[in-house]
Amino acid sequence: MDIPWDILIIQTVNGIVTGMILALVASGLTLIFGIMDVVNFAHGELFMLGAYMGVATLATTGSFWLALVVAMIIIAALGAALQVVTLRPLLGRDPLYTILATFGISLVLQNYALWQFGPVARKIQEPFSGQFTLFYLQYPWYRLLIAGLSAAMIGGLYLFLKYGRYGIWIRATTQDRVMAQAMGIPVPWVHTGVFAMGAGMAAASGVLFGPLVGVNHAMGLDWVLKAFIVVVVGGMGNLGGSIAASIFISLLEAYASIWVSPSQAIIVSSVVLILTLLFRPTGLFVPTPK
Amino acid sequence: MSLSRHASIYWTGFAVTILVLILAPLVLPEFWRRFLTEILIWGLLAMSSDILIGYTGMVSFGHSAFFGLGMYGAAAALLMVKPPNLWLAIVYGLAGSAAVALFVAYFSTRLRDIYFAITTLIFSQIFYVIIFTWTEVTGGENGLAFSRPGFGIPGLWTTPFTSTTLHWFVLAVVAAAYLLLRRLTQSPFGMVLQSIRENEARTRAIGYPVERYKMVAVMISGLFAGLAGVLYAVQNRFAAPDFVYFVVSGEVVIFNVMGGIGTLVGPIVGAGFFLGLREGLSRLFPYLATTFNLPYLAEFPYLVPVGIIFIAMVIFMPQGLLGFAKRWLNR
Amino acid sequence: MNPSEASAQPLISVEGVHTYYGKSHILNGVSLDVGRGEVVGLIGRNGVGKSTTLKTIMGLVNASAGRIVYDGRPISGLPSHKLARIGIAYVPEDRRIFKLLTVMENLRTGLDRNGVSEARKQELLEKMFAYFPRLAERRGQAGGTLSGGEQQMLAIGRAMMLEPKIILLDEPTEGLMPRMVSQIRESIEVLHRDGVAILLVEQNVSLTLAASQRV
Numbered sequence: 157m158d159i160p161w162d163i164l165i166i167q168t169v170n171g172i173v174t175g176m177i178l179a180l181v182a183s184g185l186t187l188i189f190g191i192m193d194v195v196n197f198a199h200g201e202l203f204m205l206g207a208y209m210g211v212a213t214l215a216t217t218g219s220f221w222l223a224l225v226v227a228m229i230i231i232a233a234l235g236a237a238l239q240v241v242t243l244r245p246l247l248g249r250d251p252l253y254t255i256l257a258t259f260g261i262s263l264v265l266q267n268y269a270l271w272q273f274g275p276v277a278r279k280i281q282e283p284f285s286g287q288f289t290l291f292y293l294q295y296p297w298y299r300l301l302i303a304g305l306s307a308a309m310i311g312g313l314y315l316f317l318k319y320g321r322y323g324i325w326i327r328a329t330t331q332d333r334v335m336a337q338a339m340g341i342p343v344p345w346v347h348t349g350v351f352a353m354g355a356g357m358a359a360a361s362g363v364l365f366g367p368l369v370g371v372n373h374a375m376g377l378d379w380v381l382k383a384f385i386v387v388v389v390g391g392m393g394n395l396g397g398s399i400a401a402s403i404f405i406s407l408l409e410a411y412a413s414i415w416v417s418p419s420q421a422i423i424v425s426s427v428v429l430i431l432t433l434l435f436r437p438t439g440l441f442v443p444t445p446k
Numbered sequence: 447m448s449l450s451r452h453a454s455i456y457w458t459g460f461a462v463t464i465l466v467l468i469l470a471p472l473v474l475p476e477f478w479r480r481f482l483t484e485i486l487i488w489g490l491l492a493m494s495s496d497i498l499i500g501y502t503g504m505v506s507f508g509h510s511a512f513f514g515l516g517m518y519g520a521a522a523a524l525l526m527v528k529p530p531n532l533w534l535a536i537v538y539g540l541a542g543s544a545a546v547a548l549f550v551a552y553f554s555t556r557l558r559d560i561y562f563a564i565t566t567l568i569f570s571q572i573f574y575v576i577i578f579t580w581t582e583v584t585g586g587e588n589g590l591a592f593s594r595p596g597f598g599i600p601g602l603w604t605t606p607f608t609s610t611t612l613h614w615f616v617l618a619v620v621a622a623a624y625l626l627l628r629r630l631t632q633s634p635f636g637m638v639l640q641s642i643r644e645n646e647a648r649t650r651a652i653g654y655p656v657e658r659y660k661m662v663a664v665m666i667s668g669l670f671a672g673l674a675g676v677l678y679a680v681q682n683r684f685a686a687p688d689f690v691y692f693v694v695s696g697e698v699v700i701f702n703v704m705g706g707i708g709t710l711v712g713p714i715v716g717a718g719f720f721l722g723l724r725e726g727l728s729r730l731f732p733y734l735a736t737t738f739n740l741p742y743l744a745e746f747p748y749l750v751p752v753g754i755i756f757i758a759m760v761i762f763m764p765q766g767l768l769g770f771a772k773r774w775l776n777r
Numbered sequence: 778m779n780p781s782e783a784s785a786q787p788l789i790s791v792e793g794v795h796t797y798y799g800k801s802h803i804l805n806g807v808s809l810d811v812g813r814g815e816v817v818g819l820i821g822r823n824g825v826g827k828s829t830t831l832k833t834i835m836g837l838v839n840a841s842a843g844r845i846v847y848d849g850r851p852i853s854g855l856p857s858h859k860l861a862r863i864g865i866a867y868v869p870e871d872r873r874i875f876k877l878l879t880v881m882e883n884l885r886t887g888l889d890r891n892g893v894s895e896a897r898k899q900e901l902l903e904k905m906f907a908y909f910p911r912l913a914e915r916r917g918q919a920g921g922t923l924s925g926g927e928q929q930m931l932a933i934g935r936a937m938m939l940e941p942k943i944i945l946l947d948e949p950t951e952g953l954m955p956r957m958v959s960q961i962r963e964s965i966e967v968l969h970r971d972g973v974a975i976l977l978v979e980q981n982v983s984l985t986l987a988a989s990q991r992v
Contacts, residue, residue: 334837
C-alpha cells in the first residue's frame, strides 16, 4: 500500500493542535469533576459563549489578545455566578441532579445564544496570518500558536495547583472535602473558584479555536461530547490522563479523517471509549488501576 | 388507607382519565387532537425511561437511540413490505430497539451512575452519526418518508386511521403499556429493581445478580421506548435522525423530572407540561412582540424560560409535579 | 496536673444537644463545658456518641436541637471552616491527613491564613518541629507514606498551625504503639502548658485520666 507519509505528518500536527485545545477544554471539565463530582454539561456552552465574547471584543477593540483575556474573564464570572445560583443549593444531593441542572443550563445558554447572535456563523480573525511550508502544503503558523498557548495554559494550571497557596487548597479539597473545611479552607468558595477557572479555560479554548471554524451557537455540542469521552478515557478526575487522552484521541481522529469524513471520525473515539470501558474502566492513562 | 379503598379510588381515577382522553379528540380541533396524541407518545417514551431512572436508579441519556431505532425499524417495515402493515412495523421497530438496547445494556450496565449516563449519551450519539451518514439506507439528513398503514389485518381488511381513531389506538397502546409496566414494578422483579436503586451493594450482597437485573431493565425500557418510536413513525409518517440526537434524550429526562420520577404516570404528565409550555410560550412571545412593539422578542426561544423553569424545579421541586403522590401511585 | 486557670466563663459550652444519624438518636441532650486552657476528657463505651459530640461541635454533623456557645458566641450551625478560623481545631479519629499532599503542604493548609506574618509562620513551624522532630525530617514526603504514629503527629501538628484556642482530639492513640502513646501524651501536656484547651475523646482510660483535669 502506498503510505501517504506527508499527509500522515500533516495530520499528526493537526491532531496535536486539536488535541491541545481539547485538552484545555477537558482539563476544566476534569478539574470540576474531580473536586465537586459535577459533570458539567454546560461546558460546551461556556466554550461557545467564550468564542462569542471573543468576537464581540474583537469587533470593538480589534485586538485578538484582548479578546482572549476579556472572554476568559467574562465567562469565568458567568461560571462563578452559575455555580453559586444553581449548583451550590445542590451540594450534597444525588449527583444526578447536578447533571440535570447543568444540562438545563446548557439548553438555556445555547438557545439564548441562538436568539442573541442568530444562526449565521461569525468569524474571528487570526491575530496574524502567515504560513510556513510543511511539505507541499502551506501550514498556518497560527495553529502552532494555538497548541503552544494551550500547552502554556495547562502548564500554568499545573504549576498553580502544585505550588500556589490556593492550589494546595484545591488539592486538599479534592482529596478530603470535610477535613479541608475543618482546616479552615472555605470549601464552598473553592468550588466556585474551580468552576470559574474551568469556565475561563473553556472560554479561552473557544476564542483560540474560533479562527479555525465559524463561531456559532451549536459549536459547543461536539466538543462537550468529545471532552466527555476524553475525561472517561483519561480517568475521571485525572488531569494528566485527560491531557494524554485528548492528544491520543485527536490523533486517532485526525488519522481516521484521512479515510473517512470528519463526522464519522467520532466513531473512532467512541470505539476507544468502548474498549476502555471494557478493559480498563478506570481510564487508559491511569498509572495504576485502583 | 386500606388497600381496597386505595384500589377503588385509584381505578376510578384511572377510568376517569381514560374516559377524558377518549372523549377529548371528539371535541378538540385537529391541531390539539394531534397534540394530545403526541403528548401520549412522548409520555410513553418518558415512562419507559422512568423504569430506569425512577425504579432502578440508572439515569439514561440514551433513550433517543431506542426511540429512533423503533422509528426507523417501523419505517423499514412500512417501506419494504407492501402493503404497509401496522403490525409488522411494530415488530420491526421493537426488534430494532431491542438490538440497540442489548448493545447498550451489555456495555453500560456494569458502570455506575455518572459513567452510565455519559456512556449512554455517547452511544446514542454513535447511532446518530451512523444514521446520519449512512445515507443509502437511512436517508441521511432527510430521513425517510412513508405512508401511514391502516388498522386491521393487511390482506383481509384494513381501514385507514383518522386523527381520532389513531389517537384512540395510541391511547390504547399507552394505557396497556402503563398497566403492564405497573404490574412489572409491583412484581418481585420490580421489587429487586427498586432495591437496587436504594442500595446496590446490599442487593448484591444478598445474592442477586445485579448486572443481570440491570440488563433486563435496560432491555425492557428500550423496548417500550422503541414502541413509542413506532407510534411516532405511524403518526407522523417520517423518520429523521434529529430524533436520535442526544438532546432528545435530555428532553426525555426533563419530562421525567418535571413529572416525577418513580411514578410511571408522572413522566406522561411531565411530557404534557413541557409540551404545553412549549406551545404556550411559542405563541406568547410573538404576541408580546406585536403588542408591545418589540420585534426582536418574536423569535425568543421557548427553551430559555422552560430551561429556567426546569432548573428551578431541579433545585426546589426535585420530586416533580406528581412526586407527592409517589407512594400512593405505587401501591 | 496543674490546676487550670479558673475563668468565669467556659470556653465552650454545649447545652442540651441532640444529634441524629438518620433515625438514630445518637446524642440525647448532651451538655458539657470546657474552660479556657482546660483539658477535659470524654470516656465511655463504643458507640455512645463521643466522636459524634466532637463532630457536632465542629459543625461536621448538624445538631437538631440544643446550643453550642464558644467564647460567648453561639456557633451551632456555622460551617466548619469558619470555626477553624475562630480557633477551634479538630483532629479526627483515623487522622485523615491529606495523603497525597506532602507533610509541608499538610501543615500549610492550617498555616496559610490571612493576617499571619511570615515570621510568625516560621515561629509556629519551628516550635512544632521541635516537638515532633520526625515531621521535620519528613517534611517533603507525601502524607500517605508516613507511619501511623507519624500521621497522628502530623494531624496534631497541622491543628497546631491554626493557633487554636481549643483542640478537639478524637482517639489520638488508637492503634499506636506504647512509645507513641506516651509521645502523644507529652504533646497534650505541652499544648496544655501553652494554654490551649483540649477536649479529649479516648478509649485508653488511664491516659485520659492522667492527662485530663476533668472527665
